[in-house]
Amino acid sequence: MVPGGTIDLGSVADQPERTAELDLPRRPPFWACVVVLAVAFLVLGGSLRPIPPLTATVTRLVGAGTSYAVVEDRLYLVQRAGTEAWALAAIGLPAGEALWTAPYAPTGERIVRIDLAGPVLLVSGGESTGRIRRTDAYEAATGRRLWSVPEELVVDADANTGYVSSADPPRLRALDLATGRQLWSAEPKDRFTFAAVGGAAPVAGRIPPRIAPESEANAVGGGEGGATVAAGSGAGGTGLLALFVRSGRVELRDARTGTVLRQATPLGAGALPLSGLSAGGGLVLWFADHGGTGLVGLDPATLDVRWRMPYDIDGGGLGRCLTLVCVSSHGDVLALDPVSGRLRWRARDAAYLVEARGRLVALGPVPGGLGPIRSVDPDTGDEVADLRGWRTGARGDPVVIRIPAGESDTVIALLDAPSGVLRPLVSAPEVLLACQSGSVAIVCRTATGALRIWAVRPER
16 A cells, blocks of 8 residues: 555456356355455555555755765765865765765766775766766775776776776776775787676676667666665675687686686687676677677686577667576567576567666666666566556666656655565655665655655565
8 A cells, every 4th residue: 555645556357257157155255355355465565575664764955966876774975065066975874864074076967886895985977878987985984085086997896806998009907996006907909898707796898988878878867866886895805807809819817916817719810799798607798790790608717608699689788687698689688598598588578678686677668768667577577567657766776666647746666576576665745856775765856856765664
């Protein structure tokens, strides 16, 4: 039940046909009532589990255009600290108490990404399209500024390593995330792409750094400044990096030392790597050669070819879908097993699939551009919840909002993990532009620019 709001659940169009007319009382059988009630609970709440309630805690008045991001139990704000100066503030959630404030150099329109590497907070800022212009590192506990680079840093938090790439000349530098110190540098002599191997979160780069299509950026929170959030131990353990060079060479390097552990030319000379990623125990590369484009699956330890197939991928490219690899192909998204290359399932009429903390959300055409159209079962690719009319906040965030037709209230809901079932939480009596969720709170921006904070009581 959503207090104070209305959600149109539609009507049941098809009723079971009666197979026989028996001389029995017309009162519905007991078990039939149980089934009907169970179905109603599933439709309304997504499951029989209790819905974690939201409790309004505090409102913060911030200026128009203020960029913010929710990370676990903190809210980070970039806001003016004078006529020309800017500041980064850390706010404790859900109470909204100020923890620290640090100077911050403006980097464009919004926070694009926040990474946690153990005790280090990395804030990447730039344009609404997702192009990162600057990365600043802070001590997460105190806000002490550690170091910065005026460029995009691709972060492998588990290996405590960040990568900075350039195209002219082709060069890759690896930095220690705790100190900003350069660990190693490589010049592959040709254009390249790279991917961290075996990590819990996808880590990949491209030369030149990727600029997200405007439609994709708008679909996943670009208009309201929702940041992608990733976390890792920052322990600096052994990590591996796969480097794909246009000459066809593939290098497997130690993430911390840059030492080449293995190299091979599995595709032959002249292949052009477009994008690569690590998922589900496999290494998958999208490439182009004289015969067109294709996909190849490599053994991440030996770089041997496990499978190879021609594939005409459209502008959506490929990405990770939890343990699978999803490729966008002519209006559908195909989920492939990264080890065997076998097609596991197909999500029809979708442009992209994006991960949202263990859930999968399909993006497709909606009024005004590209947006969420449904949540997807990660095992079958089937639709779980219709998300047309719902808006996402930050990329990879399972919180969604909707303003029912003819009303001024905004419904806040979450997608269950991993099923993707839609679970309405509360109806706020005002227009909300976007929301972001953390471990203990949900933060939303209002139409007037204020930030509302709701505490989330954990499920029992």
